[in-house]
Amino acid sequence: MADKILNKIYVKVWRQNNPTAKGRFETYTVENISQGNSFLEMIDILNDKLILEGKDPIAFDHDCREGICGMCSLYINGHAHGPDTQVTTCQLHMRKFSEGQTITVEPWRVGAFPVIKDVMVDRTAFEKIQQAGGFVSVNTGGVPDGNTIPVSQEDAEEAMDAAACIGCGACAATCKNSSAMLFLAAKVSQFAKLPQGKVEAKRRAKAMYAKMDELGFGGCTNTGACELACPKSISIAHIARLNREYLKAKIAD
Amino acid sequence: MSILNSRIPEGSISDKWSNHKANIKVVSPANKRKLEVIVVGTGLAGASAAASLSELGYNVKAFCYQDSPRRAHSIAAQGGINAAKNYQNDNDSVYRLFYDTIKGGDYRSREANVHRLAEVSPNIIDQCVAQGVPFAREYGGLLSNRSFGGVLVSRTFYARGQTGQQLLLGAYSALNRQIAEGGVKMYTRHEMIDLVTIDGKARGIIARDMVTGEIKRFGAHAVVIASGGYGNVFFLSTNAMGCNASASWVCYKKGAFFANPCYVQIHPTCIPVHGSQQSKLTLMSESLRNDGRVWTPKKLEDAEKLRKGLIGPNDIADEDRDFYLERRYPSYGNLVPRDVASRAAKERCDAGYGVNSEGKAVYLDFKYAIQRLGKGTIEKRYGNLFQMYEKITDTDPYKEPMQIYPAIHYAMGGTWVDYNLMTTIPGLYAIGEANFSDHGANRLGASALMQGLADGYFVLPYTIGDYLAGEIMVPKIDTNHPEFAEAEKDVTARLNNLFTIKGKTPVDHFHKKLGQIMWDNVGMARNAEGLTKAIKEIQELRVEFYKDLLVPGELNNVNPELEKAGRVADFIELGELLARDALNRNESCGGHFREESSTEEGEAKRDDENFAYVAAWEFKGVDVEPVLHKEDLVFETIHLTQRSYK
Numbered sequence: 001m002a003d004k005i006l007n008k009i010y011v012k013v014w015r016q017n018n019p020t021a022k023g024r025f026e027t028y029t030v031e032n033i034s035q036g037n038s039f040l041e042m043i044d045i046l047n048d049k050l051i052l053e054g055k056d057p058i059a060f061d062h063d064c065r066e067g068i069c070g071m072c073s074l075y076i077n078g079h080a081h082g083p084d085t086q087v088t089t090c091q092l093h094m095r096k097f098s099e100g101q102t103i104t105v106e107p108w109r110v111g112a113f114p115v116i117k118d119v120m121v122d123r124t125a126f127e128k129i130q131q132a133g134g135f136v137s138v139n140t141g142g143v144p145d146g147n148t149i150p151v152s153q154e155d156a157e158e159a160m161d162a163a164a165c166i167g168c169g170a171c172a173a174t175c176k177n178s179s180a181m182l183f184l185a186a187k188v189s190q191f192a193k194l195p196q197g198k199v200e201a202k203r204r205a206k207a208m209y210a211k212m213d214e215l216g217f218g219g220c221t222n223t224g225a226c227e228l229a230c231p232k233s234i235s236i237a238h239i240a241r242l243n244r245e246y247l248k249a250k251i252a253d
Numbered sequence: 254m255s256i257l258n259s260r261i262p263e264g265s266i267s268d269k270w271s272n273h274k275a276n277i278k279v280v281s282p283a284n285k286r287k288l289e290v291i292v293v294g295t296g297l298a299g300a301s302a303a304a305s306l307s308e309l310g311y312n313v314k315a316f317c318y319q320d321s322p323r324r325a326h327s328i329a330a331q332g333g334i335n336a337a338k339n340y341q342n343d344n345d346s347v348y349r350l351f352y353d354t355i356k357g358g359d360y361r362s363r364e365a366n367v368h369r370l371a372e373v374s375p376n377i378i379d380q381c382v383a384q385g386v387p388f389a390r391e392y393g394g395l396l397s398n399r400s401f402g403g404v405l406v407s408r409t410f411y412a413r414g415q416t417g418q419q420l421l422l423g424a425y426s427a428l429n430r431q432i433a434e435g436g437v438k439m440y441t442r443h444e445m446i447d448l449v450t451i452d453g454k455a456r457g458i459i460a461r462d463m464v465t466g467e468i469k470r471f472g473a474h475a476v477v478i479a480s481g482g483y484g485n486v487f488f489l490s491t492n493a494m495g496c497n498a499s500a501s502w503v504c505y506k507k508g509a510f511f512a513n514p515c516y517v518q519i520h521p522t523c524i525p526v527h528g529s530q531q532s533k534l535t536l537m538s539e540s541l542r543n544d545g546r547v548w549t550p551k552k553l554e555d556a557e558k559l560r561k562g563l564i565g566p567n568d569i570a571d572e573d574r575d576f577y578l579e580r581r582y583p584s585y586g587n588l589v590p591r592d593v594a595s596r597a598a599k600e601r602c603d604a605g606y607g608v609n610s611e612g613k614a615v616y617l618d619f620k621y622a623i624q625r626l627g628k629g630t631i632e633k634r635y636g637n638l639f640q641m642y643e644k645i646t647d648t649d650p651y652k653e654p655m656q657i658y659p660a661i662h663y664a665m666g667g668t669w670v671d672y673n674l675m676t677t678i679p680g681l682y683a684i685g686e687a688n689f690s691d692h693g694a695n696r697l698g699a700s701a702l703m704q705g706l707a708d709g710y711f712v713l714p715y716t717i718g719d720y721l722a723g724e725i726m727v728p729k730i731d732t733n734h735p736e737f738a739e740a741e742k743d744v745t746a747r748l749n750n751l752f753t754i755k756g757k758t759p760v761d762h763f764h765k766k767l768g769q770i771m772w773d774n775v776g777m778a779r780n781a782e783g784l785t786k787a788i789k790e791i792q793e794l795r796v797e798f799y800k801d802l803l804v805p806g807e808l809n810n811v812n813p814e815l816e817k818a819g820r821v822a823d824f825i826e827l828g829e830l831l832a833r834d835a836l837n838r839n840e841s842c843g844g845h846f847r848e849e850s851s852t853e854e855g856e857a858k859r860d861d862e863n864f865a866y867v868a869a870w871e872f873k874g875v876d877v878e879p880v881l882h883k884e885d886l887v888f889e890t891i892h893l894t895q896r897s898y899k
Contacts, residue, residue, distance in 0.1 A: 003527075018810060034528055038645075041532050044761070051759045051805050051814065059811045061320065063493040065533045067641060068418055069324040084644070091644045116464055117811040124441070127321055131433040135426035136385045140305040140710045141376070143383035147340065150394030151387075159387040160412060163419060167323055196385040 003036030006099055013058055013105040016115050035095040059117040067091040070166030074119055075106040080170035080229040088231045108173035112216045123169050125215040132211035133204035134187040136196050149195055159193040162186045164232040171226035177218030182226040184212050185242035186234050192245050202249035209246055257884045260671040261365045266890045270369040278722035285310035288721050291473040293445045293500050295322030297421055298685025299479030301709025304427035307436030314471055315437050318444045318495055323425045326493040330417025331538035333409035334702040336374040341398055345406040347371045357403045357590050358693020359843035360893050366690045373711040374703055378410055384423040388412050401698035402539055403590035409699045414538050414638045420702055445500045447740045448507045455681035456730050459740050466809035470737045472730025475680045482664030482686040486824045488768025490661035491536040497820040498827050501668050501687055509676040510869040512689035513666035515835035518696055518844045519777055520662035521594035524645055525614040534660040538638055539698040542587045544622035548574040549606035549615050559608045566616055566654050577601055585898040592695045592844045595659035599777050609656050618654035665692040669869040673716035684708035694843025751818045752808055756801030760818045763798050767828055775832050780848040784836040791829045840864045861893050
């Protein structure tokens with residue numbers, strides 16, 4: 001079906017040349033956008049225009065453009081990944097916007113994610129949390145046949161629900177405390193539901209938790225905002241499981 | 254006698270890998286600690302290789318252009334991973350997987366490599382399970398399988414429609430463990446822009462820090478390219494926006510032969526193109542063809558009404574629907590291999606039966622599966638794909654069939670490697686999609702993940718030792734060596750050149766033009782006239798590019814336009830080689846369809862007498878014709894026949 005055309009919209013976007021530069025909002029006019037375009041295609045079109053005008057295009061993270069790599073990370077009109085639900089920024093389409101609207105685009109605002117340029121942030125902190133314990137310590141080779149480790153379908157499904165996390169950071173960006181609990185919980189909960197994860201459960205929960213604190217993410221006050229912002233709808237029930245895992249590990253100390 | 258030595262081991266097909274492992278050299282643990290390996294790319298192949306090499310004791314430096322190794326485009330693979338486990342008791346075996354892969358590749362791959370791939374495939378599943386990859390399970394707790402195109406057994410393991418994601422996160426977790434332990438030094442947001450060779454051996458790379466713009470030197474005793482395929486040469490593809498061929502291309506220009514570039518897979522089930530401003534195409538997993546039925550209207554007038562939006566697909570009665578895959582290929586039906594399904598879709602649309610406003614779409618219908626299995630089952634199997642489809646197209650595939658059309662998806666061609674996965678440059682390896690080795694002229698579904706992980710977990714960690722055993726006396730590579738200085742000077746000049754053209758045209762415009770030339774002349778159907786025209790147009794585009802390119806921003810800052818300019822410069826050269834290779838191969842095989850070589854029924858016609866070889870191209874200069882080297886394909890085990898899925 002034919003998509004409608006937005007004759008004119010206004011994009012108010014955060015511009016910051018480098019991590020230490022002072023940033024500011026700039027507003028640009030974008031014309032003649034099909035509602036069938038994705039949000040990032042609209043930014044592409046705007047950038048093309050900026051380049052032709054001799055201006056610096058907006059730097060933003062994106063890659064797969066199908067909602068799975070977790071690279072895109074825009075805060076749009078006060079929502080992580082914009083006004084649609086269960087989508088990443090790259091899956092957001094212009095049909096969610098209307099004629100003449102001003103669209104405000106900001107980077108993830110999390111202390112642990114410093115701005116690199118414009119709306120591109122540094123999420124190395126997430127890497128460090130994963131490196132602290134987001135794995136099962138098995139080397140390549142010498143593992144048993146896959147079917148010698150049965151997993152009930154329910155557990156496998158629940159583990160998969162958690163494992164669906166794409167590490168985009170929308171949870172932390174949405175949280176008023178800038179907490180990374182949902183991100184952390186997704187990994188810990190995945191392993192907690194699987195026999196393979198049991199061996200190192202205590203060490204994992206403690207190490208990842210400690211790393212998250214060390215990196216300056218805030219604590220969780222159970223507002224549930226993260227679950228709503230999560231493009232993969234990861235449930236805060238996983239945070240409850242993380243807390244149980246953590247408590248079990250601490251009690252054992 | 255070809256100068257290419259594929260180093261295929263002696264012995265019967267099932268003994269070759271064992272014989273080879275028994276004969277190749279092994280490096281002692283004490284010496285591994287002294288050796289360094291660079292791995293470029295952190296998808297399934299790169300991440301699994303980097304982690305496994307570090308576990309063995311090598312010092313690894315890994316590079317990716319994304320902000321995290323977890324974001325490599327393997328993450329987007331949906332349907333599954335093949336393995337010859339025979340868990341379903343349906344008479345699967347290593348031999349059958351080997352045979353299916355050779356046949357699926359239209360007899361254009363190396364028997365020995367493919368057999369090895371089939372042999373190690375069961376180990377991959379075991380490895381991933383041990384890492385905690387949440388594969389789909391049966392009620393009894395054992396692993397579940399589904400079917401994929403081009404085969405008659407159920408051997409595909411999966412994690413919903415996110416198998417690539419889960420396998421990559423498994424490899425990423427192994428990589429993270431090695432990063433934490435210090436065995437892998439990870440460089441994110443770094444792009445390899447040159448290879449450094451010293452006395453003919455790969456000794457390091459030059460990379461650009463994509464945050465600061467700094468040009469950096471990295472030395473190692475061996476370099477592994479795991480940077481994926483070149484599908485983005487077509488601009489619109491299912492690849493990620495950043496996927497590029499530059500790492501492979503600089504290796505080609507330094508002497509690594511490039512093999513079979515014309516073998517590009519066009520995936521039959523992608524969301525059709527809309528308008529002219531689209532940035533990429535989205536794949537709908539092949540697994541959907543397990544339960545979806547592909548059709549177009551039988552009557553031209555119905556197709557016309559659909560295109561004008563006067564009627565919808567549900568207005569067309571069953572008897573007026575042409576399930577053309579089931580009609581033409583009764584034994585495989587909707588599960589024919591990708592190349593066959595893609596051409597069949599094109600044939601219907603070219604004949605006027607296309608169903609969207611552009612006439613370039615067919616239906617993939619789940620009505621029948623929902624009637625048979627219930628909506629709940631379909632939702633469980635494909636829920637995330639249906640959701641993705643709805644978000645993009647604003648139509649509900651539970652109620653209305655999906656519209657699909659073929660799109661560029663995967664590169665079977667790539668850097669030429671021998672049985673050890675080493676390129677024609679000693680000490681330089683290529684693994685995963687970046688090499689050419691295992692899929693011949695067409696890759697079967699769920700085999701890319703298998704190959705990437707086979708190379709990274711179970712092949713390279715063995716074969717690289719054979720080379721590195723000879724390097725144990727070589728001290729840490731000194732990046733002050735004149736070759737490093739020379740390479741750094743070259744890349745700095747190259748980037749400066751792109752930056753200072755200051756023409757009028759942003760890089761995307763060139764990329765789109767290139768893509769259009771490629772899709773129109775080097776796409777699903779190719780002929781000598783079109784290919785010759787394409788080569789000329791690409792050469793003209795290259796001249797225009799260096800005259801009129803406009804790169805904004807700064808050299809020493811985040812600059813995506815500069816990154817793209819470098820990649821597109823390489824794509825333009827690669828596109829020309831792709832067209833040349835397609836012109837040279839005057840036969841139809843797998844994804845490569847030459848109109849001059851087809852049967853009366855319009856099926857592809859192979860020419861084994863003249864083309865049963867790997868075409869490996871040697872770079873001789875940008876304006877000089879490359880030299881073709883042929884590696885003859887010898888089939889000792891499988892008898893060559895014309896492929897049939899009827």
